[in-house]
Amino acid sequence: MILNNKIMETSIKQRIIDFLKYKEIGQTKFEEICGLSRGYVTKLRKSPTGDKLNKIFNAFPELDKQWLLTGEGSMLRGSGEPKATEGEDAALREEVVMLRERVRNLQKLIDEKERTIRILSRRASFDSASRLDEMA
DSSP, X not given: OHHHHHHHHHHHHHHHHHHHHHHTOOHHXXXXXXXXXXXXXXXXXXXXXXXXXXXXXXXXXXXXXXXXXXXXXXXXXXXXXXXXXXXXXXXXXXXXXXXXXXXXXXXXXXXXXXXXXXXXXXXHHHHHHHHHHHHX
């Protein structure tokens, strides 16, 4: 049973660390915001007490209680999707960079095509006007 509690406690600590990565804040800042002692997260060996959990949830109401305590569900309240892993985050960032570059290239292509359309429209208008002059 102690082993199970230790595994659960380690998981809570890891989930706090995962949440901090998501929020892009350090442990010290997190501890300050929550009103926890400096080094609290690092020293966390067992499940946080009720008062510590209340401080965390009051400071970060978006943090899903079930997720923090059990690892089930989503990290954020009201969020239907679980948080991506660090590797997934890196892959998504790379994909975003690639897609932004693709959008820029496609926009350039659209701009070129619009210029071509304007030129061809002017030529067509000019040709139509020339034919009308020839008929007259």
